[in-house]
Amino acid sequence: MYSPDGKSVVGCVECHHTDQPKSALKPPLLTSERDVALTLESWRSSPQKVNECRACHFQDGNVPDGKEMPTATYTDGAKSTKKDLNNELAYHINCNTCHDAAFKLRPELKKKAGFSTSKDCTICHKAN
Numbered sequence: 777m778y779s780p781d782g783k784s785v786v787g788c789v790e791c792h793h794t795d796q797p798k799s800a801l802k803p804p805l806l807t808s809e810r811d812v813a814l815t816l817e818s819w820r821s822s823p824q825k826v827n828e829c830r831a832c833h834f835q836d837g838n839v840p841d842g843k844e845m846p847t848a849t850y851t852d853g854a855k856s857t858k859k860d861l862n863n864e865l866a867y868h869i870n871c872n873t874c875h876d877a878a879f880k881l882r883p884e885l886k887k888k889a890g891f892s893t894s895k896d897c898t899i900c901h902k903a904n
């Protein structure tokens with residue numbers, strides 16, 4: 777998978793955002809679980825496992841005892857909004873923000889099998 781402009785490969789931490797050092801985090805991200813950024817090499821040479829998104833981004837109504845739903849605060853000018861990042865929202869923000877940016881730069885991606893923008897719900901959610 778590539779960056780929106782198609783010029784570089786997407787780094788692991790674009791998705792596994794807690795798998796990078798605290799100093800590398802950009803707002804609204806705050807949480808770090810790893811001192812060395814996750815790459816294929818650092819993953820192979822470290823015993824530390826990668827947490828799946830579902831380990832932290834729970835489904836609504838399904839938050840395990842003693843855990844909390846992650847939240848992030850988004851600032852737009854003078855306005856800031858705090859959002860609960862359940863599983864659905866975490867995936868949608870992560871996948872769709874980048875895909876929409878890629879589509880804007882490269883409209884021809886629409887023809888690529890499996891590629892979706894945020895509006896193409898049924899590509900990810902197979903109609904049944």
Ligand code: HEC
Binds near residue numbers: 788819
């Ligand atoms: C485009 C987003 C994305 C990128 C880039 C990405 N991953 Fe993942 N990765 C995921 C998602 C989403 C899951 C969880 C899969 C699931 O729950 O079905 C996952 C799961 C994993 C798991 C399994 C976790 C478990 O215990 O089940 C490992 C290990 C992993 N990724 C390592 C990597 C490494 C190493 C890289 C970089 C070389 C990388 N990933 C790049 C999205 C990504």
Ligand code: HEC
Binds near residue numbers: 792793
């Ligand atoms: C260890 C727990 C943990 C794991 C694992 C995790 N997240 Fe998060 N996520 C958080 C927390 C906590 C926040 C709120 C910001 C912060 O504290 O860094 C967050 C924020 C986010 C955001 C909002 C950031 C933004 O820029 O809008 C997205 C999107 C997201 N996570 C997606 C994912 C995806 C996709 C995965 C799996 C590939 C994942 N997260 C794995 C805990 C986690």
Ligand code: HEC
Binds near residue numbers: 778781782791871872
């Ligand atoms: C940082 C950018 C980025 C993120 C995050 C991202 N993608 Fe992509 N994805 C792309 C780009 C760019 C393409 C088009 C591939 C190309 O350039 O040819 C793509 C293509 C795809 C395709 C089409 C098949 C393929 O591999 O080309 C699928 C399926 C896909 N992405 C699923 C996902 C899912 C699911 C997520 C969220 C877990 C996700 N992507 C997150 C950038 C991203």
Ligand code: HEC
Binds near residue numbers: 868893
């Ligand atoms: C890039 C792929 C992608 C696109 C595009 C997408 N979704 Fe999703 N959606 C996901 C993923 C991944 C999940 C998390 C599913 C899971 O954890 O099993 C999800 C979860 C959901 C859920 C919660 C389902 C549940 O069982 O918890 C709803 C509702 C949903 N999406 C609706 C939509 C709608 C409506 C659209 C179009 C406006 C859309 N999605 C576009 C990938 C996508």
